[in-house]
Amino acid sequence: MRSVVVAVAAGACLAAGTAGAATASRLEYVRSPGAANCPDEQQLREAVAVRLGYDVFSPWAAQTVLAEITDVRGGLRARLRLVDEHGLTQGTRELFTRGHDCSELAVSLALAVSIALDPLAAARASSAERAPAPMAPVAEEQREPVIEPEPPAAPGVVAPPKTDLRAGPSAPRWALRAGAVIAIEALPTTAAGPWLGVRLGSGHWRLGAEARILVDAAPPSSQDKVTASLFVAILTGCYARGGLAACAVGDVGGLRTQGDTANGKTPPTLTLDVKAGARLEYARSLARRFDLLMFAELDRTITTNRFRLERRVVWQVPAGSAAFGLGMSLHFL
Secondary structure, eight states: OHHHHHHHHHHHHHHHTOTTTTSOEEEEEEEOGGGTTSOOHHHHHHHHHHHHTSOOBOTTOSEEEEEEEEEETTEEEEEEEEEOTTSOEEEEEEEEEESSOOHHHHHHHHHHHHHHHOHHHHHHHHHHHOOOOOOOOOOTTSOOOOOOOOOOOOTTOOOOOOOOOSSSOOOOEEEEEEEEEEEESSSSSOEEEEEEEEEEEETTEEEEEEEEEEEEOSOOOSSSEEEEEEEEEEEEEEEEETTEEEEEEEEEEEEEEEEEETTEEOOOEEEEEEEEEEEEEEEEEEETTEEEEEEEEEEEEOSOOEEEETTEEEEEOOSEEEEEEEEEEEEEO
């Protein structure tokens, strides 16, 4: 409890020296080998996000939060430092716990970071989650413990939520995503259209499902005109680190094609279109729960689709295609 009170005071002091601290910050977090049982960077990020109600960290932010946990004689020490866009230190604080049980120190560190970056949001989250804990029964043979009075809290500071930061799986989070995409070599001409998806994430891993509609964005240039549209269902599996994510992609869609000749339009045909590929994503935090998304994707065509007019093959789905997307993501904790 004492280290938690120290963390509240440390975070409040840092927050007092950083006007506009609620803006996005870049996190740099390291542990010494003797502190390997402490939470990793992703768990610290998620603990701060739970306290604030949104993800405050971005790899391209001007302000930097430097956090370090090292093993020292007699225990573990955490150091927290805020550095502005000019490379000037705005505040430095240290936390210490005896022994090598990192759970209380990790909670205190997450609390200090939350208060330093956005003290109002941290206070609201703590107040909303505060609840009296039930008293545990005392065994007859157990010695009566010595109860020390807790030090009074500073005015305006509320008790922190009891968040477990010990190593282990983090709580899943999901997000709603939407945007627009441009595709090359997916249809007879450059194609464009909207996309909508959901994503579930835990730790560094992400699993997503998307729906995409593509239509020809330019008129055909050949004498025998072929128009096409594509509805695609997409599954993605990603590994994320900071704002970047590398993904494996699988597409299954319906390809609708139609010819336009001198004798008129041909009846539309519908064929199966299957692709597999890879995607690189970048997400940048814009506001609470909102991210700007950008991605580039390369796909390999698995099915073979050819379109014929008057017994001639006038268009065939290429062996590979590329897509570039832009969108927004709304996160739910």
